[in-house]
Amino acid sequence: MSLIKVANVNKILGNSDATVEVLKGINLKVDEGEFLALMGPSGSGKSTLLSILGGLNPPSGGTVLIDDIDVYSLSQERRADFRHEYIGFVFQQYHLIPYLTALENVMLPLAINALPSKQKKEMAHDVLKKVGLGDKCTRLPNQLSGGEQNRVAIARSIINEPSLIFADEPTGSLDSKTATELLELFQTLNRNGLTIIMVTHNKDNLDWVSRTIFIRDGRLIDPPKVA
C-alpha cells in the first residue's frame, strides 16, 4: 500500500516568453515507512519535485495522491490543513521567520493549535533538545550558524508529529559529524514510523536510506551505473 502515488507529473516554469519544462512525466510510488533519497545534479528539478510532493506547488499536469487523497484537488485551504496535519517541510534555505527566536520558530506550527501555552513551549523545547540546540532557544535566526538554522528548521518540521517529512538537502551545509547526527535523528524518526523523503547530493548519505531515486533533466532515471 503506497503512501504517495505520483502519476504523470510535469511542471512548466518561466514567464510568457521563455518557458522551461522543469519536470517531465514523473511517476513515483513511495510506501509508508520508507526513507527515500532523491539524487540528481544541480538544476535537475529536485527541489521542484519535492515542493510538488509536499503540496506547496501545484504541478502543471498529473496527480499527486498522498494517503489516497488527491492533494491538488483540494482547495488551497484544505491543502493548508493537510500540510499542517501530515507534512513537515525542511527548506533548502531553511526559511525561518527572522523576528522569532529559535524556540518560537519551532513553536510556529503550534500557534494555530489550541494547546496550553506551557505545553507548546515544553514540546518545542523537547524537540530543540532532540536536534541538539537545547541551549540556543532564545537566539534569533541571524544569530545562528547555517547548520544551527538547519536544525531549527528540522525541529519545526517535526514538532507537529507529521507522518511525512520532506527535506531539501538537509545535510548540505553541515560538516560530516553533524550530518551524521542529523541522519541518525532521521533514522530514529523513520524507525518510529515517519516516512522521509530527502534530497541529497552526497553519496555518503545513501548508507542511511532505504531507497534512492535519481533525477536528471526533470526525468526520473534508472540508477546510473557505477562509473
Next chain:
Amino acid sequence: MTLTTIALQNLRRRKGRTAFLLFTFVLVSAIIVCLQALAVNLQADLQKSLTQYGANVIITPRSEHLALSYGGLAVPGLSYEIKTLDNSVLDIVTRNTGSGIQTIAPKVIGKINFQDKSLLVVGVDFASELKMKPWWKINGKQPQAREIVAGATVAKQNSLAAGSTMNLNGLSYSVAGIMQETGGSEDNVIFTDIPTARVLTGNTDSWSMIELNSLRPDQTVLRLSELLPAAKVDAVSQLVQGTQESVDRFRNYALFASLILVLIGILIVAVTVTANVNNRTPEIGILRAIGFRKEHILGLFLREILLLSLSGSLAGYVLGAIAPPLFGHLIFAKSFPFHLFPGLALLTIGASLVLASVSVAYPAWRAASLDSTEAFRYI
C-alpha cells in the same frame, strides 16, 4: 505561542518598521485633529470679532414722515422734522441687556452755528463708540468736557488741528483730536461727550438715536421692539448677514480642507500599510507552507495593524488636541482653549482602525493566495 505572540514579537523586534507605521498613524490623525481644533477655534474667534464689530442693532425714533436722504445727500429745499427718543428708552435698554447686548451707544444729535454755517454736533459716549467702531481713529486724545473731536472734512474745511479752539455759542471749546477720514457721515460732524452736546444743542432730556452691539441681534430686536413700542428697533442686516456669511464661508472652507486632508490621510495610510504587507510576502509563504490558513494569516496581520493603528491614532489624537493650546499662542498671538472633541476622537480612531484593517486585508489575502514557492520568489 499564539498568533498574538507572533504579532507582538514582530512589532517588538522590527523596531524600525514598527516605528514607521506607528508614526504614519500618529501623523495622519494628529494632523486631522489639530486642523479641526484650529478651525473650531478660529471660527469661534471670527464669529466673536465680527459680532463685536459695529452697531448691529439701531434704535431710532418713530416718525410718520420719511427721511429724504441717502449716503450723506439729502433732497434740497425741504425742512426736516427732528424727532427724538424719550429718556426712558435708554433706561429700559440698560435694564434689559439679557438678550446679548454688549455695548450701548446713545447719541445726541443737533445743529449748531459756527462762522455762519451750520455744523452737526454729535454727543457720544466715547468709550462705547470706540469699542464698537475700531475704524474710528482719533489723532489726539479723547475729549473731556468742553472739548471736541472734529470729523476729517470739518477739520479740513475749518483748518482745525488738535489744540486749536472753536467758538461755539459764545463759548470757546478746544479741539482735543481730529478723527481720521472714515468715508462715512462721521467726516462731516463734530463729536463731544454727551453733557457737552446737551449744552450745545439745547437737547436736555432725550436721545436722537441709540446704537447697540449685541451678540444675538435678532433676539435683541425682538425683545426691545416689545419693550419699546414707540421706537423703531432694527437689526443692521448688512452687518448681521455679513457676519453670518463670513462665518459660514469659513466653516465651508475648513470643512473642505478637512475633507481633502482626510482623503490624503487615507491614501497615505493605505499605501504605507500595503507596502509593509507586500514586503512580507515571503514570510506569508513560510506560514502557508507550515499549514496556516488564510484566516490565520489575516488574523496575524490584523492583530498587528489594529494594535498599531489603535495606539497610533490615540497618540495622534492626543497630540493634535493638545498642540493648539500648547503652541497656538506662539504662532497666532492668541491662546487656544483646549477642546476634547469626543466625536472627532471616536471618528478618527474608528476610521483609522477600519482603514488599517482594510488596507492590510487585501494585500495579505493576495499574498496568502500565492503558492508558497511563488511567495518565496517575491523580492
Next chain:
Amino acid sequence: MRLSQIALENLRRRQSRSFLLILSVFIGVMAVVFLLTTTTAMKKDVADKLDQYGSNILILPDTGEALTFGGITVEAPTQIKELDMSVLDKMQTIQNKDNLGTIAPKLLADAQINGQDVLLLGVNFQQELKLKKWWKLIGTDRFHIPTSDQILVGSDVASVLHLQPAQTVNIKGQNFHVAGIIQPTGSLDTDQAIYMNLATLQTLTNQPQALSLVEAAALCYTCPIDEITRQLTEKLPGTKITALRATLQSRDDTVNRFSLFAWSLSVILSLASALVVTLTLKSSVEERTREIGLFRAIGFRRLHIAWIVLAEAGLVSLVGSVAGAFAGMSLAAGFGNALAKIQVRIAWQPNVMIYAVGTAFLLGLLASIYPAWKASRLDPVEALRYI
C-alpha cells in the same frame, strides 16, 4: 553593468515596491500642490466676495452734503450740485479699472405720494442687487431684475403708504408696479426710499444725464483701495471720493483670518508631506540594509553604494513628484473651483510645481542617503543579519 543600472533593475524588478514608493511621493506632492493652489484662490475669492458685499467707495459731488448722521438728517442744503453720467465713463479710464467690481450709480429725487414726501432712488437694479446682498425681498427674489415700470419699496415706505407687492402706485403721473418690499435693513437710507430704474427716474424728473452719487465696490485683493480712490480722484475733478473705512476694517480682519488658517493649513500639510516622503524613502533604504551589506562584502566602496541608492531615490522622487505636481495642479485647475465652491478661476502655477518637485527631490535624496550611509558603515556581516 554600471551602478545606475543596478538601481534601475532594482526598480524594474520589484515593481510593486517601486510603485508604492512612487505613489507615496506622488500623494504627498499632489496634496501640497492641490491645497496650496486652491487655498490661494480661496483667499482671493473670500476677499472678492467681501469686497463686493456692499460698497467700499462712495463718489459724491464735492459740495452740498446734508447735515446727516447715521441716517438722521437735521438739515438739507438749499441746493445740491449733481454729477452726470459721464462720471461712469470716466471711471473706466483709470489704470486699475479691472479692480472696479460693481458700480452702482444713483439719482435722488423726491415725490409726493398720498400726501407723503418720499425719496426716490434711481438705480441700476442689476448692480444694486449685486451690491446689497443682505436685502431680503418680499414679492420677488434676488435674481429677478425689476423692469422699468417696477419698483422696490423700503420697509418704512411700505408701512407708511400701506403698499403691498404687486400693487400699482402712481409716481409723478406714471404708474409703477411694486415688484417687492425690502425687509427692514436697519439703515434708514434703505428703509425709507423707493428704488426704481435710473433711466426712468431721469426721464420722469427731466434730467436725462443726472446722477447724484455713485457707490462702487472695488476689488482690493491686488490693489489697495487708497490707490484706487487716488486714481479716481485724478480722473473725476469736482467730486469727493471716499473709501468707507467701516467695511474695510472688518474685511481685512476676515481676510486675515482666512489667510491665517490657510497659512497654517499649508504649513502643516507641507511639513506632513515632507515627512511622508522622507520617512518612506528612508525606510525603503533601511529595508535594504542586507543588500548594502552584500555590496560592501563584494567590495563596493561607500561612494558606489551612495550612487546606487541616490540614483534610485532620485528617480523615484522625481517621477513621483513630477506626476504629483501635474496631477495636483490639474485637479486644482479642473475641479478646485467646484470642490471649494469658489468663483475665482484657478490658473496653472508653474512656480508652485517647481518648488514642490524640487523640495520632494531633495528630500528624497537626503532621506535615502542617511540610512544608506549608516548601513554602509556596518560591517558587512552585521548588515547581512539585518531583519
